[in-house]
Amino acid sequence: MSETNSTPAEADPLSALPACVDELAARYSRPPLEHQIARARAEFDHQRGTVCDDEDGFENHVALFLQWYVIDRPLDPDGPPVLHALRQGGAACDPRLLRALASSQHALFEVLDPRLSRPTGVRVLDLVRGGLWRVDLVQPMEGLTRGDIFEGRVLPWDGRVRFGPVFCYHPRGAREAVHDIVRHARQQRWPSARVIAALARMKLKHSRGRNVPAERTYTLRALLDPRATPAQWVAGVDADPDPDQAQEHTWNRS
Numbered sequence: 001m002s003e004t005n006s007t008p009a010e011a012d013p014l015s016a017l018p019a020c021v022d023e024l025a026a027r028y029s030r031p032p033l034e035h036q037i038a039r040a041r042a043e044f045d046h047q048r049g050t051v052c053d054d055e056d057g058f059e060n061h062v063a064l065f066l067q068w069y070v071i072d073r074p075l076d077p078d079g080p081p082v083l084h085a086l087r088q089g090g091a092a093c094d095p096r097l098l099r100a101l102a103s104s105q106h107a108l109f110e111v112l113d114p115r116l117s118r119p120t121g122v123r124v125l126d127l128v129r130g131g132l133w134r135v136d137l138v139q140p141m142e143g144l145t146r147g148d149i150f151e152g153r154v155l156p157w158d159g160r161v162r163f164g165p166v167f168c169y170h171p172r173g174a175r176e177a178v179h180d181i182v183r184h185a186r187q188q189r190w191p192s193a194r195v196i197a198a199l200a201r202m203k204l205k206h207s208r209g210r211n212v213p214a215e216r217t218y219t220l221r222a223l224l225d226p227r228a229t230p231a232q233w234v235a236g237v238d239a240d241p242d243p244d245q246a247q248e249h250t251w252n253r254s
Contacts, residue, residue, distance in 0.1 A: 012138045017165045020093035024070045028081035040069045048200040063166045104155035111148045127182050128192040136160045174214035
């Protein structure tokens with residue numbers, strides 16, 4: 001499964017999202033903000049683990065970091081770079097893309113139904129916060145099957161729900177362990193961002209020991225590894241998500 005969305009630009013306006021993220025990251029790391037992106041990268045690697053530039057997954061790690069820096073990490077009390085760009089104007093990105101990024105939700109998803117119509121799509125469950133998303137796809141996500149678990153973003157576009165361009169897939173052999181980890185994290189009222197970061201550290205460890213079964217790296221002990229800055233995590237989750245009872249999410253604006 002590819003960890004980036006590679007739909008051709010001429011087929012889908014959202015294929016410009018990676019370039020938009022890159023442009024915003026460059027704009028909001030120039031002097032006098034160059035210290036911001038360096039500090040943010042240190043925070044990100046501390047939470048998720050450091051990936052060396054000669055390792056598999058390095059480019060995806062950087063892409064995930066840039067998304068987080070642009071969309072989630074506040075520069076100041078006025079919010080992250082994408083909100084600054086929306087207020088200040090002057091960005092090369094289409095304002096509709098900026099609004100979509102600003103409205104996006106970062107989550108840990110499990111595939112419930114990979115074969116939906118209109119013309120193709122997928123139904124996923126937010127494992128930490130609960131709730132269903134029916135996500136439209138321009139192209140099928142190759143290799144996606146029921147039960148797959150991945151980190152990604154959903155965002156509004158033309159009255160529908162779409163995925164962002166970068167994903168982090170967890171090994172299929174870790175599915176039961178991930179459910180146990182998420183269940184424990186929810187009992188502790190951990191927010192989604194903390195759970196996602198902890199699982200990213202486990203995936204990194206698993207990728208470095210390719211012959212080690214996933215259940216040996218995806219563990220509650222690994223979950224309790226104290227890496228994240230406590231002030232960055234805000235508790236608040238509901239009851240365990242049940243795909244048979246969860247309500248389907250949507251946006252009322254494009």
